[in-house]
Amino acid sequence: MNKLSDQQIKLRLQEGRNYKRLYTDLKVQFDEVVKEHKQCPKLLVEQQEAIETLKIQIAELQTMVFGRKKKPPTGHYLPDVLKLEVMARDKNSYRRPLPPASAVTHEEPVLLPETCSCGGKFKEVTTHDRYLEDIPLPDLTEDYQAHLITKYVIERGVCSNCGKAIAGRDLGGQTVTLGPNIRLLICHLVTTVGLSYAQVSQLGQSLYQLHLTDGEIANVLAKQHEDWLPTYEQLKADVRASPIKHYDETPWKIRDSDNSGYAWVMAAANSPTTVFHLATSRGAPHAKKLHGNSSGIHITDDYVAYRNLSGQQQLCWAHLYRCIRDLRYNDNLPKGQLAYVSWWYEQFATIYQDLRTYLVEPYNRSLRQKQSDELWQRIQVLTNQSEPKSGEPDKLTRLKAQILRAGQNRLFTCLPADTPCDNNRAERDLRPLVLKRKRSFGSKTTKGAKVLSTVLSICITTWKTNPDNYFSALAAI
Numbered sequence: 001m002n003k004l005s006d007q008q009i010k011l012r013l014q015e016g017r018n019y020k021r022l023y024t025d026l027k028v029q030f031d032e033v034v035k036e037h038k039q040c041p042k043l044l045v046e047q048q049e050a051i052e053t054l055k056i057q058i059a060e061l062q063t064m065v066f067g068r069k070k071k072p073p074t075g076h077y078l079p080d081v082l083k084l085e086v087m088a089r090d091k092n093s094y095r096r097p098l099p100p101a102s103a104v105t106h107e108e109p110v111l112l113p114e115t116c117s118c119g120g121k122f123k124e125v126t127t128h129d130r131y132l133e134d135i136p137l138p139d140l141t142e143d144y145q146a147h148l149i150t151k152y153v154i155e156r157g158v159c160s161n162c163g164k165a166i167a168g169r170d171l172g173g174q175t176v177t178l179g180p181n182i183r184l185l186i187c188h189l190v191t192t193v194g195l196s197y198a199q200v201s202q203l204g205q206s207l208y209q210l211h212l213t214d215g216e217i218a219n220v221l222a223k224q225h226e227d228w229l230p231t232y233e234q235l236k237a238d239v240r241a242s243p244i245k246h247y248d249e250t251p252w253k254i255r256d257s258d259n260s261g262y263a264w265v266m267a268a269a270n271s272p273t274t275v276f277h278l279a280t281s282r283g284a285p286h287a288k289k290l291h292g293n294s295s296g297i298h299i300t301d302d303y304v305a306y307r308n309l310s311g312q313q314q315l316c317w318a319h320l321y322r323c324i325r326d327l328r329y330n331d332n333l334p335k336g337q338l339a340y341v342s343w344w345y346e347q348f349a350t351i352y353q354d355l356r357t358y359l360v361e362p363y364n365r366s367l368r369q370k371q372s373d374e375l376w377q378r379i380q381v382l383t384n385q386s387e388p389k390s391g392e393p394d395k396l397t398r399l400k401a402q403i404l405r406a407g408q409n410r411l412f413t414c415l416p417a418d419t420p421c422d423n424n425r426a427e428r429d430l431r432p433l434v435l436k437r438k439r440s441f442g443s444k445t446t447k448g449a450k451v452l453s454t455v456l457s458i459c460i461t462t463w464k465t466n467p468d469n470y471f472s473a474l475a476a477i
Contacts (some may be wrong), residue, residue: 053394054333063326099131138207147371148210178220182210184474186220187222190417191452191459192467194436199416218448221358223449224458232454233477235461236266236275240294244269244419247287248426252278254440254449261442265429266290269299269420272464276456278449284308297413299423302402314413315406320399321352327395337393344396347382351375355412355421363418372412379403379411429460 004012069112112122156167178186182204189195189203197214204210206400239245246267254261257280264277264286279286284305290300291309299314300306306313327333328345358371403411414421433456443449458477466473 002203049394050339052332052334056327056330056393056395059332060326096133099133099143104131118477129401133286135463138209147210148179180214181414181471182208183220183224184471186212186217187224187455187459188463188470189473190217190221191456192463194432194434194439195434196440198440201341218451221448221451221455225454228458229456230477232275232457235457236292238271239268239273239275240271240292242268242270243296244417245291245294245296245298246420246426246429247291247298247306248288248423248430249282249303250430250437252433252437252448254278254280255442255444256446259442262291263430263433264288265433267429269425274431274457274463274464276453276459276460278443278453278456280446280449282298294388296415297419299414299420299426301404301423310316312417313410314417314419315410316421317352317411318422318424320403321349323399324348324396327393327399333393339392340392341396342383349384352380352447353417358415359418359421365416368415368418372408372415375415376408376412432460440461450455 112125115121120408136146138144138146152169154169154171158165172275186200188195189200195203197217200217201212201214204212231317246269247265249262249264252261252263253259261278261280262282264279265274266277267274275290277286279289282305287305287309293310294312297312297314298306298309299316301316301319324341324345328341333341334430355375358368358375382404413419443452459474462474462477464469
């Protein structure tokens, strides 16, 4: 065996030192890879949960944009008492009501011929009333005259004694102005019917041969706002004095406020009185401005702006129910979570059904308090159930936390206080404004939104209070 030279020994020692240093570097890298590998399962689970949450949110957004393909079955949970009321609907409710005799403007007899086609006579003749309701149209009605123009010949003179000019009627303003009836009709069409300015103008042109500009319509609304402002404030005071009130809000764009804005509504549960407040934001100060210092019970969703209002708050059960129902029927709900979510939905729907059943029973305060305690106990048991092995959606976790945070006082005030358990009244009051938003896209200015608040409140309340003599009641304000 040949002996290594000093040079060879030196080279091999250098190689050994290099291998040692390389091993140390590779060991560090290997430890980092092992550490990252151990974290992979956890990251994979977190990413999978995030993906499932996003899939559920995507399905919800698709429903908002494209609508629901098939409405989830909700009738199964309708209380039996309410089912009987629906089944007992009279057949005549599907027909137009008979007009009173005073409303008949023309009566026309329809007689039998003297003889039958065979030459025989008629006997046991009876009469039967049928009615035809119609309206006049300019092109189809003879002597139609819906556009009335009154000409005033106003004398004006100067007093020979004092030199003061006096006229029989105020000569200020425009030469041609709109009368009180068309002004009331414009307010009605813009608010109760929910038409845009362009649609109001088209209707005036087609039915009354009356040309209306956007500026004229805006001026009419502004004038009515000034005249009706005291009545609007009185309506607000009346609703505040009501023992039970409904609140809700919906987006309403105001162009000069960067297209931000919200329409707020406050309605009395014991009367048709409704007050609207179109504001620049969804901030809590607007809710407090509408609510004032009123006491009593306010029924709302769980939006934070309503939590600090004076008085007691009753949460809307319809909102809570729709939340879990939509999750149950979400197409992207993971199959591993479907069984648990379905079970939770069934249990919650049963509690909601029992609550509605209790509310239609004869009122007994002590019994209602016991029912409240019983339902709250069931809610606590349901929300404290351990989640399944496969986990639960974040939306259900948040719903559980929301229910527990609300507590018995905000969930079941409706039972001992004998109030509604949902906020459907406020949602129905906002519905015409939501439809109007699709036609007119909101208000141009903050001033216009304030004007619309007043006129909308007066017209909607008058329409619901006195629909048969609507314009007479509106003109009397």
